[in-house]
Amino acid sequence: MAKVWLDAGHGGHDPGAVGRRSLKEKDVALSVVLRIGEILKSHGVIVAYSRTDDRFIPLSERARMANNWGADIFVSEHCNSSHFLAEGIEAFAYPGSKEGAKLAREILDELKKINPVDRGVKFGDFAVLRETRMLAVLVEMGFISNIGDSAYLANEQQRLAELQATAILNHLNIKPNITGKDEIDMTKAELEKLLDDRDKALTSKVLREVTRLLNPGDVKDGHWVDLDFKELNEFLEANGVPPIVSTAHNNTCTRAEVIRINNLTRKAIESSVKKQDSK
Known part of the structure; x- marks a missing residue:
């Protein structure tokens, strides 16, 4: 073996x-x-x-x-x-x-x-x-x-x-018997489209897409992702951008992907700010 x-x-x-x-x-x-x-x-x-x-x-x-x-x-x-x-x-x-x-x-x-x-x-x-x-x-x-x-x-x-x-x-040519599953309701194609939009679109368009994806409704208090949402929304508010509506993951995508999407949003904003500053 x-x-x-x-x-x-x-x-x-x-x-x-x-x-x-x-x-x-x-x-x-x-x-x-x-x-x-x-x-x-x-x-x-x-x-x-x-x-x-x-x-x-x-x-x-x-x-x-x-x-x-x-x-x-x-x-x-x-x-x-x-x-x-x-x-x-x-x-x-x-x-x-x-x-x-x-x-x-x-x-x-x-x-x-x-x-x-x-x-x-x-x-x-x-x-x-x-x-x-x-x-x-x-x-x-x-x-x-x-x-x-x-x-x-x-x-x-x-x-x-x-x-x-x-x-x-x-x-090792051993068939895995693993029951873990990814909590993904958003398809890979939809996720790829979102990431592609981040690269191509203006900040406002990315924010609209993210807000649409994170609108399924809130979950109970105490979710581990809440602090990251709070931090992101404070950042958005400081930059004059509407906050993300949902405060935690529900059914749209995995918790990790929610955080990734938020992080991409932050990067899109910062990229947009840098471009404006360079003009």
Whole structure:
């Protein structure tokens, strides 16, 4: 049976990137890794981990442990960080590793179901890719510094695990038996149209489209997305733009997509402001 080594990035005194509301990369990575492991084990895959708690392990030691264990696949989980507008998913393989690039592509194809901003497969000379002797990939699940990405990194960890486990199982030619579903009533075509409109249209047109999509009605108080809506609406009001009508996700699209749409709206406004300032 296949042996998969799961590596949660950072740990202990090294928090990795720290995002909004003190969300730490090391915590997201560990939570997702443990969930992936449980799914793989339920399908008969033999699993081992670099860490299963909050401890620091040097990079070379992680590779050495996986090599000594005889892993067939090594998957390292991370979160990206940059300026607040940077967003999306990406994955790395070691330069020249065609099989690594293939698995990286398969993982991203699944993760696109939670974040359609795909930054692609890249090659990197990271220690955990360079020093491991098996098929190895490093996954950046999203930008912890970004409003939209950090929302699902904090709240959709089970789905992040299910999607990546699906990709790993398919790569191993094991049929996934995973019951998780995406809460999508908006079709992919509609979402793509919205994103396309963001790129082509003036700010006002994008806002009208977003408002139309987020009009199904409010949900009960205390939804985790409310603070992000409040923050966005304060930003819109300060720029003389009508606020988004709905204050939380209901039935139009996934919670993560709602945040993404709002983030795109913010970017559209800022892009419009910059263009006006340059005239």
